Amino acid sequence: KQEVTQIPAALSVPEGENLVLNCSFTDSAIYNLQWFRQDPGKGLTSLLLIQSSQREQTSGRLNASLDKSSGRSTLYIAASQPGDSATYLCAIPQGGSEKLVFGKGTKLTVNP
């Protein structure tokens, strides 16, 4: 059964810093991996989806990488801003099913 871990649970950085969020998974036979952002009390917003055949996906200041062999994905945020403060979650489909397995997220605070 797939398990997804995100460490650390919380991260606080000064504005302008480049940072990396981590996502680890136990079963490397994945179809894709999706990164989400969640603001307090709100739903999830899809940031990036990276297919198993891809190594990277980029959107603006965000870059997601995938290394299936090591069971890791990273979300790189360049030049962080206070508006980036949110919880970031990664999710992977469970086996060949429609179900997503979520990590518990990393709560990011970017201080002005």
Added chain:
Amino acid sequence: DVKVTQSSRYLVKRTGEKVFLECVQDMDHENMFWYRQDPGLGLRLIYFSYDVKMKEKGDIPEGYSVSREKKERFSLILESASTNQTSMYLCASRGVFEQYFGPGTRLTVT
């Protein structure tokens, strides 16, 4: 842009009441999902549906049922609400690969 809407942002109900949470998506997606999210437990799948009138139990279906009479609408039903069902409820629909989420319903059962 994909839009997933949920009928209420906040809801307060009494123990024993029957509660309906509705979710509508506008992208003709076949797959729709209901999750609940609790501090320390993360997101847990309650039910999902892969077509009209088709449903499958997720990880925590007890105390819930669902209805999918039309492709765009997926309803979550709490047959007899209990205080342990106080939670944030999130609906999602799935396109080719990505899941898209609604804004969530914060349900409080008193």
